[in-house]
Amino acid sequence: xLEVKRADFPVLVNNxxxxxxxxxxxxxxxxIVIDKINEYYTKYGVxxxxxVYDLSxxxxxxxxxxxxxxxxxxxxKPREVVYTKGTTNGLNMLAQxxxxxIHEGDEIIVxxxxxxxxxxxxxxxxxxxxxKLVFIELNEKNQITIENFKKVxxxxxxxxxxxxxxxxxGVVAPVKEITKLAHEIGAIVICDGAQAVPHMKVDVQxxxxxxxxxxxxxxxxxxxxxxxxxxYDLLNSLEPEEFGGxxxxxxxxxxxxxxxxxxxxxxxxxxxxxxIALKPAIEYLSKLGMENVxxxxxxxxxxxxxxxxxxxxxxxxxxxxxxGIVTFNIKGIHPHDxxxxxxxxxxxxxxxxxxxxxxxxxxxxxxxxxxxxxIYNTIEEAQALVAAxxxxxxxxxxxxx
Ligand code: PLP
Numbered sequence: 373x374l375e376v377k378r379a380d381f382p383v384l385v386n387n388x389x390x391x392x393x394x395x396x397x398x399x400x401x402x403x404i405v406i407d408k409i410n411e412y413y414t415k416y417g418v419x420x421x422x423x424v425y426d427l428s429x430x431x432x433x434x435x436x437x438x439x440x441x442x443x444x445x446x447x448x449k450p451r452e453v454v455y456t457k458g459t460t461n462g463l464n465m466l467a468q469x470x471x472x473x474i475h476e477g478d479e480i481i482v483x484x485x486x487x488x489x490x491x492x493x494x495x496x497x498x499x500x501x502x503x504k505l506v507f508i509e510l511n512e513k514n515q516i517t518i519e520n521f522k523k524v525x526x527x528x529x530x531x532x533x534x535x536x537x538x539x540x541x542g543v544v545a546p547v548k549e550i551t552k553l554a555h556e557i558g559a560i561v562i563c564d565g566a567q568a569v570p571h572m573k574v575d576v577q578x579x580x581x582x583x584x585x586x587x588x589x590x591x592x593x594x595x596x597x598x599x600x601x602x603x604y605d606l607l608n609s610l611e612p613e614e615f616g617g618x619x620x621x622x623x624x625x626x627x628x629x630x631x632x633x634x635x636x637x638x639x640x641x642x643x644x645x646x647x648i649a650l651k652p653a654i655e656y657l658s659k660l661g662m663e664n665v666x667x668x669x670x671x672x673x674x675x676x677x678x679x680x681x682x683x684x685x686x687x688x689x690x691x692x693x694x695x696g697i698v699t700f701n702i703k704g705i706h707p708h709d710x711x712x713x714x715x716x717x718x719x720x721x722x723x724x725x726x727x728x729x730x731x732x733x734x735x736x737x738x739x740x741x742x743x744x745x746x747i748y749n750t751i752e753e754a755q756a757l758v759a760a761x762x763x764x765x766x767x768x769x770x771x772x773x
Contacts, residue, residue: 374660374668376747382406384748389718391753394668394696396447396744397722398589403655405592408649411606420644421618434648439634441651442599444582445658447575451718452607453472454600454634459566460489462585462600465637466562467493468533468613473560476502481559483508484730485538485545486693491566491730494533503530510734513691516545521553529559534581537570540731540740542547542673542690544568549564551580560606566590571669571746583607588646592653594735597646600637608633616640624708641681651764660747669696669745672754677744679758685772689735696745702765704772707739714741719757 378384380402381733384392392400417428425428439450458461474480480494482505491505498505506529509520516534525532532554534545551561563581568574570591576584588597612619612630616639621629657665673693680686680700689699702710711723724739725732734738743757 373671374664374747376660377746380404381748391719391756393743393749393753393757394720394722395590395746395749396726396742398595399570399592399746400748401594402592402653404652404656405594405649408652409594409645412645412648413722418644419641430642431648434651435642435644437652438626438647441599441654445654446569446601447577448601449604450611451632451634452576452601452604454602454637455597455642456585456598456600457643458589458598459564459585460585460587461639461738462598462710463489463562463564464493465600465613466583466585468635469610471497471558472611474498474501474503474530477528478503478522478530479506480504481506481508481521481532481554482522482527483533483535484510484517484539484734485514485535485543486533486728486730487535487539487564487566488727488729489556490533490535490562494531498627504528513543514541514689514731514734515543516550518546518549518553521735525553525557525559527557529554529557529751532559532561534561535564536574536730537571537695537697538728539567539697540689540726540728540742541699542693542695542744544694547581548579553635557582567695567697570657571662572666584656586654588650591650592656593650594643594646594653596643597650602633604633609636612636612639615641655748665747666695668747670694670748671700672745672751673697673751674744675751675754676757682760683762683765685736685769686761689740697742698744699740699742700761701737701740701759702768705764705768707737707741709768710741710764713767714760717756717760717763719743719760 381400416427420432420435439453442453443450506524561581564582565584565586589595614636619639685703698757707723722742
């Protein structure tokens, strides 16, 4: 088990009884991240890249340093790191900048595990370009398999979208193997790392994906900041989709030129404080070790599953945890009612479709209850969750017709 101090997380200190199991939605922030935001605004809170005075250079250095920290964390080059507002922003940007390469009849692979922010931008591109969305069939455990991927990969495939870790079921896609197959026919691979990068070691060179998007706020960092990784030559060959300050090289009356990547994809004043404060968040995780982070959350998920799987009032969707996510329903009970019962016991979980309605429909339910664990959760909290779920089953017994 990881040794993480509850005292590091002010929200936990200020809500002493709270058991927070909604980290897949957003993680809590350690004091050092909050301190860094405060440091920026109080000590050198000016704009970046624009001023020639000392404070602007200081802000710029702090801001630019994040590229090196991220590059080390995911094993890429600093100039392959594009700053975004988050995964949604990164994935939408990709669909826009890649759509020039999509033509009528082309195929774009997605799956029912994908978050709305991955599948919806490509639905729009497919409609606009007369291309086709093709869904990888999930196996009986709702996983993506190489076998099923091979069935949809054709010479027409231009883009392969992969959710590395599902935010609903926690299943992990075989990204490396699929990327290899996709590259054999020249397709571009986009990986949604929103639930992967905060929780496990992700090495983009080893995976060989072309693009990877993730959010700062799910990995101890501030909201409104994220990262889009792209292989440099490919990234730099693409045209920007947003125009304005800082991304241009020169502007004439009827035409403009752009800087190279990553700057050409970073128009306007960014979330400077947020991006600067993402550094201590990544350093906090690196210090713990991503293998330890993964094992910790996984062991809590396994404990919970082991202890509720024989309760026949429970429909368990995460039968064999692969990450720190456990998803279930109490049969016949609306997930919001179950989550409200748990909330009354200070247990914060998420209920609903989790912005991934395709998988909810596939599961044949209106929504699910999701407990998602992170570094600050403990075995005692997992035990409290099991006890509360059992209590909920007792309570709701009479409701079920
Ligand atoms: N992709 C997955 C798998 C997610 O879980 C989420 C958020 O829950 C997103 C994308 C979107 O992330 P954000 O809301 O930070 O842009």
